[in-house]
Every structure is written in structure tokens, then in C-alpha cells.
Amino acid sequence: MPSFPGVDYMLIDSLFSEDELMVRQTVRDFVDEEVLPIIEHANREEKFPFQLLPKMAEMGLFGPTISEYGLPGLDNVAYGLIMQELERGDSGLRSFASVQSGLVMFPIYTYGSKEQKDKWIPKLAAGEKIGCFGLTEPDFGSNPGGMRTYARREGDSWVLNGAKAWITNGSIADVAVVWAKCEGTIRGFLVEKGTPGFTAANHMGKFSLRASVTSQLFFSDCRIPLDNVLPETNGLKYPLSCLTQARYGIAWGALGAAMGVFNTAVEYSKSRIQFGGQPIASHQLVQNKLAWMITEITKGQLLVLQMGRLKDEGKLKPQHVSMGKMNNVNIALECARMARDILGANGISDEYPVIRHMMNLESVKTYEGTHDIHNLIIAEAVTGIPAYNPPMSAKAEKEATERAAAEAAKK
């Protein structure tokens, strides 16, 4: 399989440091040599490629921005480039890495106790333990604050009841970071696999992210030690801060998928001959599509690079991340659809990576804040008005939450 030459129309590589480029090249080689040869099969068979984990861990791809515990302490641009290359392989593989690093290691490292960090960070980094993040519920997606998973204190335990849905790595996780309403706020809890009252079941029949495990989590009087709460967590902003980490990685990752389908479309259009012995790359309508794709990818590259530099300076805000996630996933999905079109009938076959990326990106457009919600976050930053939760519905929701809490207390 030929190695990926990269996509760099505007000489953006000159804006990366030498180590950032080395990190990218290392992960790029790994994806070309280890991921692409096996990923179509994993996707077709709906199996997560566990065999990749030891090498990914050895390279240091889990928790790479952490500098304690012997971890690499990369800057955020290098982290983004890792996500870009992994998602050029597959969005499901990138999702695994995003969840492990951004949604599990990040909250444990940032909001956990020393004991929790010592117990989990080294094993999660080594890929010996897998984590998942439970925020979304069957009835609460864009509005996680409405969640109905509750934790109550009972003697020397927390008792959890509720259900989570669409949880990446759910059934394969050794530890779940579960967010629940608790004593008038929202807190994060560490629930270990095998805890009585905790079960997981996979979502079946997915047409997207098939090389990634997606599960429902059920908690039925699930009793965990008092020490298993993340002590620093106290409110919805804590899980949202984790999402900001993961969404930052997605903004980079989506570009990787876009680069993959763009590269495939360019190569295909140069070799596919129709009408008078000419490659279809010589047709104006095909050229127009390729020009759109490379332009949007280039704009997306500049967007995430600026996001990364701001993040390193501590100036990156959630609304910046919303723009990156919203825009880059959207253009990646459009690139995948255009590439599918350019490849004609071959575009629907998994002999080429295009249809897999296209189907994957439909999930990526929705998860970690839907496309529309991110637009509302951006517009809130512009207007000051949170249209996703205007004052009237916020009041009604508060009342509903209080009613539900009162009922839960009665039980």
C-alpha cells in the first residue's frame, strides 16, 4: 500500500515545529502500515481492531499531552496531528483514542484524586485498561443537563441508577467515567467493569463507526465506594470541559478523513479514463469538486492550527472549539460525498476507503455536540443569546428537574 503523501496546498507544514512534524510522520507511518491494511475488514465485520492497541500504547498515543507518569507531554498541535492521522485511518479508531485520552484520562488526571490518578493513568496510557465516558442518555443528547441518572449517598457507598446511551467503548471498558445528578449538582463517578448493578449492551445494526464499539450502560442500584467520585467535579461544566477536549481532537481528526478521501479522489480521477481516452480529472465538473475539497481542507487546517496555538497559550474557548468541530466535520462529510460521487460505482465499495469515511462522518457530525448545536454555541458567542435553551424553556426544565429529583427522593 503506497504511503500517504500528505495534503499541504498552502505550505502549512512550514508552520509546524520539527517535533510536530516528526510526531505526525510517526503516526502517519503507523496508519499506513498497520491500520489501512486491516481496517476495511474490521469495518465490514463490525469488530474493533484490538490488535492495534499494544503498538499505539507503546508509541504513547494515549494521554500524550500529559507530562506526568512518564507520558510525553506533547503540545496541543502535535496532539491534533495525531488525531488527524488516526482518523485518516478510521473515525472509529480516532474515537477510541479521543475517548481514552480526552474523555477518560483527562477527567481523571484533571479532576481525580491522587489515588485515582495513580491507579488509572499508567494503565490507561499503557492500553492495559480501557475507559469510556457516560454522559449521553437515551432521552438526553444535546441537553445533557436533563439527565436522569442519579447517585445517592448510602452509608459508605454511592448508589447509581439510570442509563447511558451511545457510549464509545462502553462494553469493552474496564472503567466508566459516569456523570450523574447527585445532591443538587452533577458529579463524575468511576464505575469499574463487573460492579454489581452495572451492565453494558452494544448498539446493534450501526451503519457508521462499525470498527468501534458503541454501547448502552445500565445502572441498577449500582453500589460503588465513596472514594470513586471525582472529587473536583461539581456541575455540568465539568463533563462539558471534557467534551471540549474531545471536540478539539475531532476538529483535527475530521480533516484527516477529508485528506484521505481527497487523496483517493485525486488519484482515482487521474487514472479513470472516460470519453476519448482522457482521465476524468480533465473534466471541469470533476475539477470543480477537487478545487472545493482542497480549498475547504486548507481553510480547515488553518482553523485547527490557530485553535492549537491558542490552546497551548490557554486562550482557547469552547466557542472556538465549536467552530472547528462544526466546520471541519461538515466539510469532511461533504468531501466524502463528493469523493464518493467522483469514484462513481466504485465509491460505494469498500475496496476504496471513501464510503467507510462517509458513513463514519455521519456519526461524527452528530456526536460530541451536533452540527446545529455547535452553530448555536457560535451564535450565542456572537449575540449573547443561548438559542438552544432560551430563558422560558430553561425555567420549565428547572421545574421538571426538581419534580424528578423529588420523585427520586420519595423512592
Next chain:
Amino acid sequence: MNSVVCISQVPDTESRIKIAADGKHIDEAGLKFIVSPYDEFALEEAIRLKEGKGGDVTVVTFGPDRSAQALRECLARGATKAMHIKGDSVDADSLGVARVLAAAIRTLPHDIVFFGKQGVGTDNGLVGPMVAELLDVPQVNVVTHLEVGDGKLTAHREIEGAEEIVECSLPAVITAQKGLNEPRYASLKGIMAAKKIPIDTRSVADLGLTDSDVFHQRVTFVGLETPAEKSGGRKIDGADPSAAAQEIIKYIREEAKAL
């Protein structure tokens, strides 16, 4: 156990090579350069030895400014020291390169000197054996398995239709064949650590060599040519299978002259 690994920076094996205007060099504009693939087996073996027995792995190259990047990549994978002898190595023949590397190796502690069995740039496979001769140490070439003991080593090497098992004393030169090991990916931690290791940069003169020692070419490139373009295949109409078969046989006999 101290090892020296001599590496060569070469154009990526997937590059589309263009010949420079002088007809004797390749055009380097836009080319991506990599550590020569056989050198990766050499480096991996040295790193494994270090991990088992301690000591240093010094990676050495003779080449222009861009070669420093190849040394950085080796440091990221686990080499502990690096020496860059700067010079236009493309204007030296194999003996010239071997003299530079031998002079450099004499300044470094070395129980084993590793090379790839050949550099994929010119594919001569001469530099490793020449360095062994210049250092007056034993050499085992095209090695697929290596065991290092006290003051000696046992190496397996590929020969026609069989495997030869060779023992020799240390120090020695080993040239690595594919199969010796599976080279690792650089770790991200290794990449971050590598930038803190200074590269010892020398000139040819610093090693006590003159330009005529190095650049007096006994073997010179007279010219470079790209392979002839492949002509498009010929299609035979298959509507009548027996006629098509006749035509194929005629082609094999009369044009290809394979029968």
C-alpha cells in the same frame, strides 16, 4: 556494550525520481528523505542490545545538512548519541564514504558497528565491508539473527539455499538484512527526548582526512537514466476464443520469442 550504527539518508522508496540537469545526479527538489530501510534493522538491533546489556548506541551519518533529520529520527527511536559528518557524500564513492565513517568510528567506543546490508540510494552494499577492512575487524554480512556473548558474537546469515552460522570476536561489523527484527515506531516520548540530545557535528577535516582521501572518486557516475516508459499492453479481441488463442500463441512464438 557500545554500538555504532552507520546510517544513510536516502530518497523515500516511493519517490518519483527526476534526473538533475547535469545528468549525473538526481534532482532533490521536492523529494522526501528517509533513513535507508535496511539501516532501520541495524538500528533496532543496536537498541535491543542496549536495552538488554546497557551502553550507548551512537548513530553516525556522512551527508549534507538535511541528514541531521535522519539522525533525529534515530534518536527518537532510542539511539543515545549522534554524530553528523557534514559533506556532499553523493560526490564521494563507496571507499570515500567508508574512510569518513571509519575515521569517525575510531573516535567512538564500539563493540559492534552496525550497517544496513546496503543503502537503497545506490544499492552497492560496499560501505559496511570496506569499513570493517579499514578498522581491521571481523565482519558478518546480510545477517538475519544475532546473539551477542562475552567478547564474541554468533550471527546467522543468508547464503544460497541455506543459512550459515558464524562466530567472531568483538569488535565486529554487522550488516543487517530484513528479518533480523521488526523495527519499532518512534515513541512520542522518544521524539520529545531526542530534541534535547545534541548532535556532534564534524567536518571531514576534523577527522583528519583531506578532500582527496574522500572525494577522489575511483568510481564515478558517467550518467543516470530513468527506465524506459512502459508501453501500453495490447488487447486481443476475445469474441472468438479460438482465434484469440491462435493470436496469443503467435505473439508468444514470434514477437516475444518465449517459446
